Amino acid sequence: MRNPAHAVRPAADPIVRIDGLSKQFPNGPLALDQVSLAVPRGQLLCLIGLSGSGKSTLLRHLNGLHRPTSGDVEVMGVDVVRAKRSQLRELRREVGFVFQQFGLVGRLSCLENVLSGALGRLRAPRFGVLSYSTALRRQALEHLDRVGLADRAFQRSDTLSGGQMQRVAIARTLMQEPTLLLADEPVASLDPESSAQVMDVLFRIVVEEQLTVICTLHQVELALGWANRIVGLRDGHLVLDQPVAELDEREVMDVYRRVEPGAGPAASPDRAGERRATRIRS
């Protein structure tokens, strides 16, 4: 296993650069309001915030699943906003995405779901496990083995438990051989034990593969133990952006507008968060 310390190594070239990103859904709220962010290579970044604060929307802009209303998004040198379909496809190949609801096709076997991760590298449409080459199938099986589910390869994926499904989804992401991993609440719909298992697998892989990670999480303790930078969103605004080393749990909880019992009636959490955010940016 490689040294996990690689993650903290400072890197000059940002792998993700977001500038003044706003997103207005038709008939909906302003999901993102002038968000700017730069993520250096190798960073483990956790996005936190209440449901509806714009975390998932932000992630989905990074691989072009959403198009911004205004602002710029550049990922690995690709201008996502103005990218052509083929460029976007190229980019998506390099960017793994782990969804809260796993995004498995329930009626297909685990192996076929994992194999679909290779589609970005393939030209023609595929149908059925046997339409993929033996080499790809072997590779997919290895990835399933890495997440501990090789024995379930030919089981229908909708017969698995939630934690197992998420591990299959991770194996599918591995199949892409990504450099950047986006994870949208990967454990939000799992029980604590499965969550620990999934995060364990995910973290091990991230370290082994030296991936850059942007992960949205609800569990603040998990985020603090895991990430080396935390970004907080509230109502589409960036309200917190700090390295984990300089943070304590109370400051992070401010993002959730919750005041810990011992904290007392200090400054309005709103303001504190915003001030911090401006400080970081300037």
Add this chain to the structure above:
Amino acid sequence: MTALVDRPTAPASEPAQRLRPPVTRRTLLLRLVLVGFLVATVWAWFFIDMSLTAMFGGLGDMARLLGRMTPPRFDDLDQAIDLAFETLWMAVIGTALAVLLSVPLAFGAARNTTPHAVVMAVCRGVIVATRAIPDLIFAAIFVRALSIGVLPGILALGVHSIGMIGKLFADAIEQVDEKPREAVQSVGAGKWQAIATSVVPQIIPGVIATTLYRLDINLRSSTVLGIVGAGGIGFLLQQNLRSLQYDRALGVVIVIFVFITVMEFLSAAVRTTLLGGDRASAGGRAPKGSIGAALARRIGAAGPSRQGVEEFDPDTVRPPFRGERRTKTIYAVGFAVLLGIALRSVQLNPFEVLGSLSDMGRVALRLLPPDFTTARDGIWTGMLESIAVALVATFLGAIVSMPLGLLAARNVAVNRAVYLAARLFVVFLRGVPELIVAVLFVSAIGLGPVAGTFALVVGTAGFFAKLIADAVEEVDPAPRDAVFATGATRSQETLVSVVPQAMPALVGNLLYVLDINLRVSTVLGIVGGGGIGFLLFNSLRVLRWETTGAILIAIFAVVYAIELLAGWVRKQLL
């Protein structure tokens, strides 16, 4: 946290090096069914002398016929519109008659309400038999037995509709939650009291949905009954074609097309208002966000959304006349008025309709004893030909409708223009009933099963494409996003995440379409499109009632066998 990294990883042993999916009973069965279907189709292809040259030649003939038909002439437009309305009234009365007859049959056929096992068996027998025999055959028989006119048409619609309505009503009754009934019975209510207060309210939505759905089907099928002289606009078409006035015939076809399309939109709107968005699927159609739903919103009718806590007024002990209750009352009164207008327009009094039911008993007796011997070879080859036509038409229709259905699904279509064009094309294909298309193809390329097959392909393509599009629109978008996120192209994504998700619906609907095509192919012969229908119609013409009886039994046996087979396969696979 980093401690987690050191936790023992999954067993490092060699993963099972199995790289092909294991063959399970299910996959084996699926393959057997697929191979069986293909082999049968190949047999059928040669049996009806189908060939690629015949196909393209046929299309050429059809194009020439269309050339002779254009420009359409609307000389008898007044008559056509009158007959279109007559068609509408026939469908309304026929459906009402079927509901009336189906209610007692359904309560007799449902396991939980039947008074006796024998009653149940008889009721189920009637339901199965009326479903298996197509309405056009009933119409042909009634026309011979009674007279030419709307009455035999209405009776045919009514009797055949019992098969579907009775079955769906009985299913609804059997799926009722039994607990309220126990509660009502435990306060001392009698059996029928309990049924009225606990079973009936539960089945009402299902009853409305089924009735509307059937009305929809009857509106469509009543347009062809005139071909055998059972009233409605089909008669005019037949007349124009017989006298080789093709341009007038096209005029009539256009009137039929407009009639059916308008009715489709209207009934979709009525269905959405009465049943609400979430209930629309009870009838198996009208997906959320359909044009009907939009129309319903525009009309501003009240759906179930208006529910809520109503203010209670202790002085008037009656529910407020608002929201859903008002909508439903308006529709009930509306339907009663419609029925009244219908009966007046076709100059029938309701007792005459009910009275003629006893005539039907006499007709049934004449069919006995069935005579299989006189026309044995004819029945045999006719039946095989009908099966062959159904198989080839289903196969070709499926090939056409797969891509068409995907393009007509809002969530898969390349863009909105393609989606609209595909949907419009589907509506166009569905706008003219198979039998009328068959009449046209027979005029174009002559008598025989090839003409019938063409007609069925057109019908199948429209119907199956619509079913596919509806199924595909209900696919879960989450896995699709996930597959797109790996960098897959559109076509890759469609095959990997959309098609597998829709597969149960696709297979189920394919079997359903085969089932329907077999029914239609038994009547194609009436207009010269091949199959058993020709022999049946001839036996009626020369009043060989016993032979007719034998043919009916043969049709029933085959249609029912296919229905059972399809049901079994569906259960095994899904």
